[in-house]
Amino acid sequence: MERLCPRVESAFALFSKKWNGLIVHVLLAGELYFCDIEKAIPSLSARLLSLRMKELEGEGIVVRHVSSTSPVRVSYSLTDKGRAMAPIVNAIEKWAYEWIGEGERG
Amino acid sequence: MERLCPRVESAFALFSKKWNGLIVHVLLAGELYFCDIEKAIPSLSARLLSLRMKELEGEGIVVRHVSSTSPVRVSYSLTDKGRAMAPIVNAIEKWAYEWIGEGERG
DNA sequence: AATGCATGGTTACTATAAGTAAGCTAGTAA
């Protein structure tokens, strides 16, 4: 019985916060505006998206870019730490295609 | 902008249910009794562990074994579908070691 | 026989996280 490492625990905690995985997933495609993420994940509300982006920014996973135009436009991109999550996200995707049935709902 | 596949969405939903990732992680070591999982993940309560095991069993990720001894002992092991999650769990572990600082909390 | 402990839970209750709906400021288009 391995002892659980606190770093591993906190990584799992990050993934167990709803939408975090999908947000990283869509941002792997590149820098996106707030509204683009909303459109990419239709069932994620603006409230939670806003919350999650702040949290992910605080954890150094995404960076927020505010344009100097008017009205302001806000875009987000992954940091190195965020891009390093690609293998996780890809592994989840691969597993989903191999093991989740057509009409199934998790 | 890729369209999100429902199978991928449900896989992310699975990981965003609290404790699921860690439960699979500890079960990758082999078949375990209920109490062993409790000890391996001290902050996970019996109530939630019981709940999660039922859900994971329902999703075909774990199998429940009930011994015919008295008192009954219950153990759990991963199915092929569950073991197929190993790359995900390993990727999370690897990322955690590389990107999460010593004293940090997710 | 009584006490305490372990296993594998359940029940009742509280706290936190997530979902829903509306509103807000600034600006564009008709």
Added chain:
DNA sequence: TTACTAGCTTACTTATAGTAACCATGCATT
């Protein structure tokens, strides 16, 4: 003026998670 977009926030409701106590069964001690 009305309607609509972007990027939020606020207030409120519902769902999920955490806490504590309890239960039946059996074992080991005292």
